[in-house]
Amino acid sequence: MMISSTILSLVLHAAVGTAVPSTLHYRNVSTTAKIDSGIIVGASVVEPESQATVIKYLGVPFGAPPERFKPPRRPDPWTSPYDASNYKPACIQKFNYPEPMRDLTMQWFNSPPSPAGESEDCLNLNVFVPASKGSSPKSVMFWLFGGAFSFGTGSLPAYDGTSFAANQNVIVVTPNYRTNVFGFPGSPELSRSEQNLGWLDQRLALDWVQRNIAALGGDPGKVTIVGESAGAGGVDALVTAPPQPVPFRAAIMQSGQASISAENNSSAVSWQKLTKLANCAESSALKCLRALPVDQLRDLVERQSLPFFPVHDGGVTFADKPRVDRRSSRSTGSSIARVPVMIGTNAEEGLTFVYGQNDSRKFLQDSLPNANALTITLALGLYPKGTRQTEDGFHQLGLIDTEVTMQCPARALAQDNKKVGIPTWRYYFEASFPNTEIFDHSGAWHSSEIRLIFGTYPKQGATALQVDLSRRMQTAWANFIKDPQKGPGWAQSPSVAFIGKAARDAGNGQNAKEVASDPIVSGSALYLDRRCFLLDGAYDKLSGV
Template sequence: MTPAAYLALGLLNLIARAAGQPLASPSGNYPAGSIRPTVTLEAGLVAGTASPAVNRFLGVPFAAPPVRFDPPRPARPWQGTYDASRPKPACIQKFSYPDAARNRSMEWFNTPPPPDGESEDCLYLDVFVPAGAAEGSKAVMFWLFGGGFSFGSGSLPLYDGSSFAENQDVIVVSPNYRTNVFGFPGSPEKPRAEQNLGFLDQRMALEWVQRNICAFGGDPERVTLFGESAGAGSIEVLVTNPPEPVPFAGAIMQSGQGSIAKPNRQSADSWQKLAKAANCHDLACVRALPASRLKDIVERQALTFSPIYDGGATYKGSGRQDRRRSTAADPGRIARVPVLIGSNADEGGNFVYGQSNVQSFLSKLLPESSAKLMGTLLGTYPSDGGLGPVNRQLAAVLGDFNFGCPTKVVAEESASVGIPTWRYYFDASFPNTDIYPGSGAYHSSEISMVYGTYPRAGATPYQAEVSRAMQKAWADFAKDPAQGPGWRSAPEVAVFGAGVRAGRGDGTGMPAMTLEDPARIDRLCFIYKGIYDAATLR
């Protein structure tokens, strides 16, 4: 059974559900410049909006309104024309207190906020299509947002896929998925297979794409996943524990992975604290609470809810081992799809903002570390001069440990078993995208460059050049993952931005991308090998 079989199955399901109703099979009708482009999907007719180059279908349901703490269900058919002219609400967000940290996170990662607020009724997606696309002809890029599984929305203006559609001739699909307690509840009354609801939402959105994307002009055989941070982690979970049949042909992971992580034991504890604070003794009681009450409790108590190993329903603890054992002749339980993976030069700064106690922070980051390892870290990473809100020593350690060095491991291990693998490194900052003075190539800063949604006010010609180069590379990979993004495969690394920093030159005359041996980027990763191996290879 091939990915294209999803389309046939979708049509058969439509016939069975329709019980003789004269619904058309998926088809598109969106001439360039038309005012209301329409598509007929398995659930009914959808009308979007048009510009001369791009047609947008916003807030399209890929699932029914969810029942709190239950797996997603297919979208119900509708009568008449569904208005897809504006985004639907984000899923319920969680930004933890105290006020300073909460406000800072919202400023950095949620400004401007989701266009239509928040709601539990949130399982919708946006589709950006080159105007005039013929049925089944275009590569599809399926975006999964980041946010630490606590917040995020597929409809943030940052993720507007119009530039991709117009300039790269690809279709972009951006779904919502449930996060925090609504997406990863940790209740002991829920079976393990129903704990990772956010992952189940992502999979249902992918199934929807397989059954419906042809109507927009997309090729269901050429779907590439791309995502950042928690979205990238979600993608590696999909790669190492894929649905059957595999509904994607390539994977792009930006500053995140899912196979080099310790088991999550926080959600169960967080659930107990939530229930106690709400004066609830069972799941039914928590279900009945107003969503605003749940949100307030988890934010004020800073409770963490995130994915757990669920026995392989969506996420298993053996992903790294399965990849290392995989061969072309015997793939095992992973999807041997081409991979593009990378990180940013200054990933750690966002996460250590305002931290000053080096020993305390490192002890929390690496709670099982020996005194010898702590001494190695403090002696190897240059100490900070104490100026500014970000301790550079802490930022460098966290950036390597959580992002840069796991990128190295995933890239090397994928390439070593014959999976086509490419690697990038984003190393630039610009005055119009800095989030604090000296923030550099911080975590998430590459997203606006890839999407082409960076602020035009104050943009430099070099910034535009780097953005075009990154966007084209991502799209080239999506169009033909086996051929890659346009540079030599790993171990070499494509460095975007040439180390340009806001306030220190504008990049004039510098190349947008250079190829580099990974030795400089990975020079301290040997420190963490034992930690990764102990967590994931036992």
């Protein structure tokens, strides 16, 4: 129990995918729309596979230029048509030193980077609208990126919504939100309700969708919030502490959640360290850091690797005990949004987070200084070497991390939902392809499913199975978004959909099989989760159950 709770409290994972977008051809269609702030003029493209036209509205402001360390507000109206044909800046990102790990993080999760650079004036979103006219307004996918609450943007090429919109007839919205010290500052001079600025940004973007998506052909009553890793944490926070009225009807959490986590005061500690590094007096630190040049502020937090994460704020954006609220949600006046949920994880989530660590015993001893030798031995004994996922110390650690921080919490939340009658579907992503590996035999690494869902995987070197799996995953996600009560196309939890098992890395960089009658197969989770019950007590303690 000690091992699992400590690892969970120390490791808060998030990441984003990268991709090479499809070659797109432009077609002349009307790209002008009127929203509540004024007229926007986008651009149209033809998606090659479907030959369907998609209108892209890029970099549309959903918030005014934010004041540093202050909550967001709606943008002022504009009088001239707004050029929404190109991406606008990402928010300020943080990639921690030392240099080797910093370079790897950017290579894995920020390459290619946001095409428009970074700025504090970053509260913008992108909308991908199928140009086809239908008899009814379209469903909406509202995507929240991951990035360890340190980096990320809705404008990464991996999140280009053109393929999903064209092939699934769904509107895709990808907003920015503030991260690191700019989004979760931890200042004692800010009120409790102003601590999670990045999550307030997400809520303002959702509010923008409610006010404006109808003008773009969408249905504000058919919004599904979707997020990966840190973005999935944002989704879980929205579900368990929703705005009123609830601005979404379903939720998808990919490789992350926010209900099972240790109380985290790292933002407050980091803020204190930052004020000293910047030579700011404690009594006026907020004013002092607001005046600091942005590059200097970022450099301080990067070089000291200062962590900044969301904090419980009484339900303004983050419920104090979200798992308790979920478990009691059958009662009248439930504080959570009892919406259908889809949740899942990847087979090799943990490998990127223990990269370079090959001595599993030493790593656990260093990470868990209070654990005795017997505890370490017992923990390693649960993950004996010699299997495909535990072939050496590196992979052994990766599997421990995968299960403790991702897979088993997803199981726990799915079980919680089932107990209170919330429709829930679960998946387990296993596919690995040579053209998407980030290192040899990286497997189904953290965030590797994203580019298959968005259809932004590299087309060069793509296999027939990869193309087919992407189509099927897109369809499954779209099925859920269009009809959450019906689900993605497989049995509800406790069953799990095994996705891409036919495309497991056979150990030589090639797929185990290149054909499969159905690369998404529903089955029992009993063997998959065979160790998870050992962690239930630790998760209950962490979440106050």
